[in-house]
Amino acid sequence: MEKLVTLAHGDGGELAHRLIQEVFVEAFKHNDHAMMDAALLTLTSNEVAITTDSFVVSPIFFPGGDIGKIAVAGTVNDLAVSGAKPLYLTSAFIIEEGFKIKDLQTIVKSMVIEASKSGVKIVAGDTKVVERGKCDGIFINTTGIGVKYQNSSINPFEINEGDSVIVSGTVGDHGIAILTARNELGLINNVQSDCASLSQVIEKLINSGINIKIMRDPTRGGLATTLVEICEDFNVTITLEADEIPVKNDVLGACELLGFEPIYLANEGKFILIIAKEDESKALDILRADDNGVDAKVIGSVQNKDKGQLLLTTVFGSTRRLSRLSGMLLPRIC
Numbered sequence: 540m541e542k543l544v545t546l547a548h549g550d551g552g553e554l555a556h557r558l559i560q561e562v563f564v565e566a567f568k569h570n571d572h573a574m575m576d577a578a579l580l581t582l583t584s585n586e587v588a589i590t591t592d593s594f595v596v597s598p599i600f601f602p603g604g605d606i607g608k609i610a611v612a613g614t615v616n617d618l619a620v621s622g623a624k625p626l627y628l629t630s631a632f633i634i635e636e637g638f639k640i641k642d643l644q645t646i647v648k649s650m651v652i653e654a655s656k657s658g659v660k661i662v663a664g665d666t667k668v669v670e671r672g673k674c675d676g677i678f679i680n681t682t683g684i685g686v687k688y689q690n691s692s693i694n695p696f697e698i699n700e701g702d703s704v705i706v707s708g709t710v711g712d713h714g715i716a717i718l719t720a721r722n723e724l725g726l727i728n729n730v731q732s733d734c735a736s737l738s739q740v741i742e743k744l745i746n747s748g749i750n751i752k753i754m755r756d757p758t759r760g761g762l763a764t765t766l767v768e769i770c771e772d773f774n775v776t777i778t779l780e781a782d783e784i785p786v787k788n789d790v791l792g793a794c795e796l797l798g799f800e801p802i803y804l805a806n807e808g809k810f811i812l813i814i815a816k817e818d819e820s821k822a823l824d825i826l827r828a829d830d831n832g833v834d835a836k837v838i839g840s841v842q843n844k845d846k847g848q849l850l851l852t853t854v855f856g857s858t859r860r861l862s863r864l865s866g867m868l869l870p871r872i873c
Contacts, residue, residue: 541554542639543638543639543640544635544637544638544640544668545668546636546670548634548666549668555666558640559666563647563664563666566651567661578662578663580627582686583686584689586687587684587685587686587687588618588683589682589684590614590621590682591683592610592613592617592680592681593681594609594610594613594678595675595873596609596717597721597871599642599676599677600642600720601717601720602716602720603713603716603732605645605646606679607645607648607679608649608653609807609873610650610679610681611628611650611654611681612736612737612808613756613758613807613873614682615628615653615657615683615738616807616808616810617683619737619738619810620741620754620810621693622688622691622693622754623686623688623691624687625657625683625738626684626686627661627683627684627685628661628681628682629662629663630650630664630680631665631666631667631679632665632666632677633677634666635668636668636671643677656739657739659683690748692751693751693753694752695752695769696773698753699815699841700841700842700843700844701816702752702815702840702841703813703818703819703840704779704811704838704839704840705811705813705823705826705835705838706810706836707831707834708733708808708834709787709790710761710762710785710802710804711761711794711804711805712787712790712809713734713805713807713873714805714868714869715728715794715804716730716731717869717872718869719793726796729789733809735808739829739831741754743829744822749814749825750814751813752815755769755811756809756811757809758805758806758807758873759805760863760864761801761806761864762801762811763800763803763863764863766849766861767863769811770848771847773847774844776842776844776845776846776849776850777841777848777849778850778851778852778858779850779861781854783836783839784801784802784836784838785834802851803868804868804869805869808831813841819837823835823836849861
């Protein structure tokens with residue numbers, strides 16, 4: 540097999556056939572749907588969730604993952620935080636001429652591993668090849684399909700004064716990992732991306748009967764931007780406690796050096812949930828018993844339902860209003 544992707548790999552002929560057979564079909568060989576032009580799926584509920592996403596992360600390989608892992612995990616997480624059990628994914632690849640086939644195989648293997656962790660099947664896909672300079676190595680587009688959990692009663696319109704805001708772990712890990720991997724600012728640290736599929740721990744929370752009002756994964760724009768959107772969309776005021784927000788020391792050090800705030804950095808393996816206060820302890824017990832929730836903390840509460848704003852109480856006791864991320868902090872982080 541050739542070592543590099545050529546334009547002929549995208550023309551539908553013999554080389555295209557060999558690429559699909561030796562890279563994609565080989566990786567997905569246990570998938571009953573892999574040989575069909577369209578997948579015929581069996582769904583167990585009339586309430587179906589569907590999401591789509593595109594992944595252009597740079598660099599393609601980074602501490603803690605690669606573009607294949609993040610493509611699966613990101614799509615799975617979008618379904619899970621919506622209260623749906625992820626079942627199926629599709630994946631489309633846009634590949635630049637000259638891309639190493641060995642790297643493509645590594646990326647596809649990462650997708651298979653991450654899909655297996657989440658119990659999802661990659662059931663359909665597409666491959667296109669473009670000329671050199673028309674694509675930065677490889678881009679991946681995904682679509683995810685799931686069905687609503689029977690026990691899910693998520694309803695953000697039921698957010699009430701006194702509800703608790705929880706984050707499942709340390710914030711800003713992915714953003715700093717990507718920035719370090721780019722070697723643009725001379726940063727040296729051991730921060731790994733938190734890139735991970737969260738469907739299993741979310742399923743435990745839903746099946747526990749906890750009164751979950753909303754869940755979101757704070758990717759681009761980070762914790763602060765995601766919570767600002769919730770506050771404005773559902774007209775609630777939330778106050779966060781700065782000293783309760785979990786941040787790794789290496790992330791905090793990098794942020795202090797660069798003038799960033801960790802609450803605005805991207806995450807790819809954390810989620811926010813707003814729940815009834817009486818369920819705090821139960822939720823934390825479930826989260827902390829899972830590898831993806833060991834650092835979970837209550838970081839704030841809902842104050843009222845009439846102003847639609849996010850406030851932060853600083854370590855000095857003052858309060859300031861937080862807004863969305865303004866401008867471009869870290870492009871191409873997913």
